Amino acid sequence: MTQKRRPLTWRNILTAAGAALLASCAAVEAKVSSVASAETRKVSDERSKAIEKAVAHLISENQIPGAFVMVAEHGQIVHAEAKGYADVENRVPVTEDTIFRFYSMTKPLTCATVMTLYDDGLIGLDDPIKDYLPELAHMQVKTQGGLRPATVDITIRNLMTHTSGFSYAVLPGVSQQDYIDSNVFAIRNRLSESLEDHVKRLAGMPLVADPGTVWNYGESMGVLGRLVEVVSGKPFRTYMKERVLKPLAMDDTDFYVPAEKSDRLAQLYHMSLDGALSNADDDIQYGGSYLEKPLLEYGGAGLVGTPGNYMSFAQMLLNGGRAGDHRILSEESVRLMTSNQLDDSFGDAPLASSGRGPGIGFGFCGLVIRDVPEGAPPAAVGEYGWGGWASTNFWIDPRNQIAGLVFTQVIPDDIGSIQLSNDVRAAIYSADE
Template sequence: MTALNPGSPEGSGMSGAALQRIDDHLKRRYIDAGRFPGTQLMVYRRGNLVHNSVQGFADLERRVALKDDTIFRIYSMTKPITSVAFMILVEQGLVALDEPVHKYIPEWKNLGVFQAGTAPAFMTKPPTRPMQIIDLLRHTSGLTYGFQQRTNVDAAYRDKQIGTLDPAGTLDSMIASLADIPLEFSPGEAWNYSVSTDVIGYLVGKISGISFEQFLKERIFNPLGMADTDFLVPADKAQRLAACYNATVGGMMSARSPDAKSGLTLQDDPAKSPFLSLPSFISGGGGLCSTAADYLTFCQALLNGGERGGVRLIGPKTLALMTTNHLPGNRDLPDMSRSMFAEATYAGIGFGLGFSVTMDPAKTLIAGSPGEYAWGGAATTSFWIDPAEDLITIFMTQVIPSSAYPIRRELRTMIYAAITESNL
């Protein structure tokens, strides 16, 4: 586990009592109520870890307590790491954001836009312009996720197990399959949460000349000391992997649930989890496991302009570009999204190159700062970085779906309420 520098909340302009109220809220409303098995919350401000609370269980069935070094499935919190990896290649001059994707994936050159029909008899039209690299990073590519369950294109993804929690095949086979499925829309015309970041992971491997997972180890994980972050949990760490659960919301219990009181159904048993071995599909969009401490290390590098402890991932100007809203016309997600699901849904939130970006806190109706950037994962993990307030928050639990409860809104509200000395 990464070494941390603890400090008092008051010494960093925050209220210890207010932070304790968040722990009480999590325990009473979520853990004791059977909504979450356990939680870990880290708050880092002004160079100090001012709050690190660990509550409840990592594994309810075996009554294993959640600990500081518990390993979590971070799912889509993989996306910012993959995006940073790609921007390392951009900084090296090996690829540019406005290049067409078919330069690197020739079989996609003639991808059409869905008009009608079902697989394999789709009717399509040509896109208004080719898909560009930037479309992959900001999810304006026209690709989708199988779990969206909105269109015939989504259904074609599900048929091939593309963009699901248990994707089939390999990165290469996904790229080949997508050549036969039309785009949802012309690139740049809308925002749709999708396998775009998995494609970015594929391109990292193709452009760098080494495997995507090896690139992450050599350029990010090993230099930063993120020893517990990987696409698998090795045997000597298996006992640290948390169980993952499906949420049952509104008192309606799933038929699979043996315990009508808990509101949680076991989704992935850590004793026989697929994360215990290296998957055939290396997902840059959602495949990593990590600890709160490791992910905080990654976030510290970002908050510090791309560098931590003498290790520079990317330059501050590149990071500034990544954390600027790149949605066409400076629109926000609700205005441009066709997605049935995203890890951020508020008005006033745009999207950069791998992160959601707060443009106008007043429109979100939640306390925050312009320029705050964030994302989350399917099992309700989340993070945000607020450069203006010199603040990082990491939240970990293991409950699917992330939309089951308004925990992210509540955490933002309560953590910003704990600030006693604003930098603004």
């Protein structure tokens, strides 16, 4: 396999991160220590070394094949490290231009795409989705006693907050078997059905609860992608590229990897319950080949791209919707996305079903840290972010003006996430000694 890769330089990293970072970086060739004063940075040289140590440890323990970690503070890159392999079998190293599967980190990008419609006055967040997609007009709820009609309609806000009542075939719950029996799982079917057909089949699935009453992870983002198509009159991919990806210079982000970039796609690995890594590339359960243009442009888990591309998006959110001279979203839309949308009726730990305890709320397509209870992983109040199935993660921290991301490509057997993100965040947010 012939690899044509640029060397890892600060010029390349900052260029990859796009206009959102370039606008705030006057000397892109400078080393990290001169980009921001070590005395004023939260991500000090010591914390940066702790990040490097955490990544190296996970690689040495064969928990991950490799990783790319990037952190920006006050709009400037303060840590960027590529380590290990993107392809273990062929000894291909991770670099800044390695392309990763975003999986559920697609969701915030879908949310931003929908919010452009809101900014244009084309939709209301509390509009019933049936007004745009009539196939979703008569949903049913599954209970232990059987099926009954939903008491309220699904709204766009419900879809953005995972309170629609939709679920996933891979998640346990009252409706899981219905999803399995009907083979309604967008990731598995991305090469074989259209977005329109997927949503029409999803309309036949029972909800796990009445809309607006329970937080439940699921297929809502596929519905939002179809909403974009109906309202804009354009394919979801086309509209997303025009309004979000191109203005952010996210040139390597798409729903597949074209032939000329195929050598840059990282291999996907699966971790068994006993901790063994095996190659899972092209496995249909995980989406099949990402070198093939899919029929289903899925807003829940369909995108691939580089870390620098995603940093452009994260920095745009941290900048209140602006990226250089471009305004991608209004300040109001960013505020709505990144602030908690779940009221007290959802309880102290509304995301408990996803393994997240008290103090964690949810905005639009991403979690929001409301509080950091004693014993919880280190974090900052006000953070917004989300992760992906292959153990990728990103977050923005308005209080400290930090945007961070970790990229690897490992799917654990328990549908959890490996330790990489927690270890990196612990290095940044652990108490000062």
